[in-house]
Amino acid sequence: MRLENKVAIVTGGAQGLGKAFAEELLKKGAKVCICDLQAAEGRKVVKDWQQRFGRHSSMFVPCDVTDHDSFQNVFRTTKSRLGPIDIVVNNAGIGNEGDGWQRTIHINLIGVIEGTRLAVMYMSKEEGGKGGVVVNVASTAGLTPVFNTPVYAGSKYGVVGYTRSMAANPSIHEVGIRFTCLCPAYTDTTMFKSEKIDDLKKVDSNDPLVQMVMKAGVNTIEDVANGFMQLVETDNNNGGVMTVTKYKGIQYRHGKPLTNKL
Ligand SMILES: NC(=O)C1=CN([C@@H]2O[C@H](COP(=O)(O)OP(=O)(O)OC[C@H]3O[C@@H](n4cnc5c(N)ncnc54)[C@H](O)[C@@H]3O)[C@@H](O)[C@H]2O)C=CC1
Numbered sequence: 133m134r135l136e137n138k139v140a141i142v143t144g145g146a147q148g149l150g151k152a153f154a155e156e157l158l159k160k161g162a163k164v165c166i167c168d169l170q171a172a173e174g175r176k177v178v179k180d181w182q183q184r185f186g187r188h189s190s191m192f193v194p195c196d197v198t199d200h201d202s203f204q205n206v207f208r209t210t211k212s213r214l215g216p217i218d219i220v221v222n223n224a225g226i227g228n229e230g231d232g233w234q235r236t237i238h239i240n241l242i243g244v245i246e247g248t249r250l251a252v253m254y255m256s257k258e259e260g261g262k263g264g265v266v267v268n269v270a271s272t273a274g275l276t277p278v279f280n281t282p283v284y285a286g287s288k289y290g291v292v293g294y295t296r297s298m299a300a301n302p303s304i305h306e307v308g309i310r311f312t313c314l315c316p317a318y319t320d321t322t323m324f325k326s327e328k329i330d331d332l333k334k335v336d337s338n339d340p341l342v343q344m345v346m347k348a349g350v351n352t353i354e355d356v357a358n359g360f361m362q363l364v365e366t367d368n369n370n371g372g373v374m375t376v377t378k379y380k381g382i383q384y385r386h387g388k389p390l391t392n393k394l
């Protein structure tokens with residue numbers, strides 16, 4: 133897909149991976165709407181982008197992806213201000229495990245399903261849209277057991293299964309949307325830093341969590357953004373599940389993408 137003048141929505145785009153994904157799209161000439169719970173940060177980021185990429189390059193809409201009306205408003209506003217939507221990146225995610233674990237499922241899995249359904253409503257050729265690509269951000273925790281975060285891992289397994297099943301639709305050519313899944317391993321963002329692995333390492337470098345992180349390595353944000361851009365720009369990867377790990381780089385999992393005909 134050529135990105136010049138394409139219109140993208142990135143959820144959870146005020147910081148971390150979502151912000152980096154949006155910025156890479158802007159560098160290639162796309163127009164981007166980021167949405168996020170963090171309104172002040174989101175507005176600040178967009179103000180900077182408008183100076184660097186042009187006044188009409190980007191916009192921020194406050195949104196909680198667990199709130200249907202608020203999420204639908206993002207799609208409505210993006211279409212009316214930037215034009216028909218081509219790319220949807222369902223990236224917003226959290227890692228609550230104890231009290232509040234249900235919110236992890238609501239944001240990480242139900243929020244992604246909600247965003248994908250809205251993408252189909254706005255982008256499907258069967259609904260008068262232009263087609264395009266959906267990137268659902270899961271994790272390697274959606275492909276391999278992670279003992280310390282079972283709810284988070286369960287939410288991400290759900291994202292992988294849901295996305296692959298959407299891609300397996302026999303009428304995919306009429307829909308005209310590629311459904312893809314991005315699965316990074318540990319990546320150096322606020323979410324990862326909140327795990328305080330370095331502190332844990334000082335106390336006990338044999339701790340099983342420390343061992344797991346050391347084995348997997350820690351991606352830079354740029355490593356993952358490179359994989360993201362490859363997923364978006366490659367036209368024949370419907371159903372593709374891409375992992376990005378420090379020790380093996382960018383790989384497609386589950387063998388070949390389900391169909392390469394879109
Ligand atoms: N950092 C890591 O090690 C990895 C992260 N991921 C996934 O990548 C995605 C992005 O994570 P990071 O950038 O690391 O995290 P982050 O915590 O830096 O950024 C997440 C963003 O999502 C927003 N957000 C959270 N809940 C929201 C909601 N209900 N509605 C709208 N926005 C909401 C936050 O305000 C924040 O701006 C997540 O889905 C995460 O699970 C996947 C693998 C590894």
Ligand SMILES: CCCCC/C=C\C=C\C(=O)C/C=C\C/C=C\CCCC(=O)O
Nearest residue numbers: 227271272273281284317318323324348
């Ligand atoms: C309560 C959950 C908080 C965790 C949030 C912090 C970081 C998120 C990281 C991930 O999503 C990645 C998680 C696990 C990776 C696990 C193993 C990597 C193995 C890679 C491989 O097998 O190739």
